[in-house]
Amino acid sequence: MDTRNTTILVVDDEPNNLRVLSTILNKRGYKVQKAICGNLALKAALASPPDLILLDIIMPKINGYEVCKQLKSIDNTREIPVIFLSALDQTTDKVKAFELGGVDYITKPFQVEEVLARIENQLTIKNLQNKLQKQNDRLQREIEARKQAEEKKDELISIVSHELRTPLACIRTALELLSTGHYGVLEAKGHQFIDIALTNSDRLLRLLNDLLDLERIEAGIDLTCRENCNIADLMEQAADSLQAMAEQSEVTLSVSTMPVKRYVNPDHIIQVLTNLLSNAIKFSNPGSTVWLTAELPETGDVEAGSNPQLQNLLIKVKDRGRGIPSDKLESIFGRFEQVYPSDSHQKGGSGLGLAICRSIIEQYGGRIWVESSLGGGSTFYFTLPDLPANYPEFSPASERAIDLAAR
Ligand SMILES: Nc1ncnc2c1ncn2[C@@H]1O[C@H](COP(=O)(O)OP(=O)(O)OP(=O)(O)O)[C@@H](O)[C@H]1O
Ligand SMILES: [Mg+2]
Incomplete structure (x- = not known):
């Protein structure tokens, strides 16, 4: 450890102790400040904050405990490590020293090597803390x-x-x-x-x-404008609107629905389905099929089955297209994110569709994700919890439902 730029303030009302300690510390290369009483210690620490303080406890007027208390209450001196050095050797004395913010406690008479080792230990900790603090500050500024x-x-x-x-x-x-x-x-x-x-x-x-x-x-969907929609109808509508595109790409659309009602703005759900279906068609080869299906959790599912509010409708859009590399499965939900830069001009589109889908689904308390294997196709999933008509002014029970749905 480089001790030359390290200053230690030694506080003791015994001139002899002060002299001995400063000699030891000087020999080790430390710079030493000396204070013969609590008042002078406080003045010295404030005027030029040292890197560490060795503090005696029993002193006239202001004792070591009081000095430590005051140091910890001032911004400029709060972070200076204080090691108590005292003839008091009861556990209660030591506990009090730590409670007041001391970092270590050495009992007198002391061993020189022990004092030096403990000082070095505390200075190392302090250095690491400073480094961490600096890194933290830098990260905070960067964020x-x-x-x-x-x-x-x-x-x-x-x-x-x-x-x-x-x-x-x-x-x-x-x-x-x-x-x-x-x-x-x-x-x-x-x-x-x-x-x-x-x-x-x-x-x-x-x-x-x-x-x-x-x-x-x-900026936030207006969830007050929702209707009780049959999701099967919305799925059919989305598929119908993409029939021409599918035919042009020689892809078969297979829709399998179930009558299930949800309070939604139909335009939002159709927008999500349309983007997922158009992606599936876009990235499929001629002659293949794209499946659009809906399912409800098993009624055996204790949490979901017994409470209709927890029933999390699961919609899937599956294709047998080119697939998505595993390192892109999450990033494609970001703005302007496409698997290959050429997707933009070769397949059309700008990489905003999935970002829009995610924002919509999450605001409905659902989740959207994809599973895929390169060359084997992809399946996009999204869930739609059964939000009550008066959501977002919902009850605690439905809040729990949404929490569970989001898992
Ligand atoms: N079914 C899929 N198969 C393979 N890759 C897909 C599939 N769906 C999405 N992708 C990849 O994810 C990217 C992002 O999709 P997204 O819908 O956000 O944008 P886009 O379709 O390129 O453009 P936009 O939807 O804005 O018109 C696509 O460009 C493609 O690289
Ligand atoms: Mg798209």
């Missing part, structure tokens, strides 16, 4: 900076999306008008360019709409 950057990024995305949407819609309308031929007949090449421009403006518009959608959903 705060990251949070602020994240907020700024979200704000920027939101402003840009809003600002881009209107001019883009105008560009799209103008292109559509040009393509009708009312304002001059176009050559074949001209039509081709207009089609390219229309396809890309559609893509951009979809991205902006998804971004604004995600922003709106993440």
Whole structure:
């Protein structure tokens, strides 16, 4: 240990003890401050805080206990380790010393080596504590900076999306008008360019709409606008809306439903199902099947079966497509996350769909996840707990239901 830059304040009303201790410490390389009474010790510690204090207890006027108490009540001196050094050797004396914030206790008469070893021990602990504190402070600052950057990024995305949407819609309308031929007949090449421009403006518009959608959903879904919906109907509707896409991709859609009611906003559930189904179709090979199924937990499940509020409807979207690598199973639920960078232009889409799904499902008290094997296909699952009509002003019983549902 480098003792040269370490200062120890020795406090003792016996000049002889002071002299002996400072000689020992000086020899070991420490810098030593001396105080012959409690008052001077406090003054010295405040004027120039030492790295450690060796503190006698029995002293006139202010005793060692009182000195320690005062040191621990002042910000600048609170963290200095105090080792008591006293002729008092009763357990109660030692306990009191520790209760007041002392870190160690040495009884007089002392052994030099023991004093030095205990000092070194406390200084090592203090150094480690300082290092940890510094690391903690740095991490805290980094977290705060990251949070602020994240907020700024979200704000920027939101402003840009809003600002881009209107001019883009105008560009799209103008292109559509040009393509009708009312304002001059176009050559074949001209039509081709207009089609390219229309396809890309559609893509951009979809991205902006998804971004604004995600922003709106993440700000909080209005759960007061819910209806008692038959989930089977919503599953059928979502599948119907994707029938054309499935046919185009030569994928068969197989839907197996069960009549079960949930208080939901139908648009939200259809949005989730539509994204999961369109992903499954997008990443399947021609000739394969995508299954959409719903099931309720076994009635034998004591917790769920006996209480309809705990019944956690489980919906699955299964495909036999290319599958997802295991290290991406969680990250794909983040914004703009796609398994391969090429997914964006090869398959269309911007990587916002699953982020929207997760935000919706979690706000309904459910969970969404995926299981997959590379080359063997993927199954996306989500649960829908039976939220009461008056949720979120729910009762403690239903709160427990949601807790359990979220497990
Ligand atoms: N069924 C699936 N099979 C294989 N990969 C999938 C499947 N579903 C999602 N993925 C991967 O997860 C990524 C993110 O999906 P997500 O729905 O969030 O975005 P997207 O479909 O690319 O675009 P968007 O939904 O915004 O139009 C996909 O790009 C793909 O890489
Ligand atoms: Mg998608």
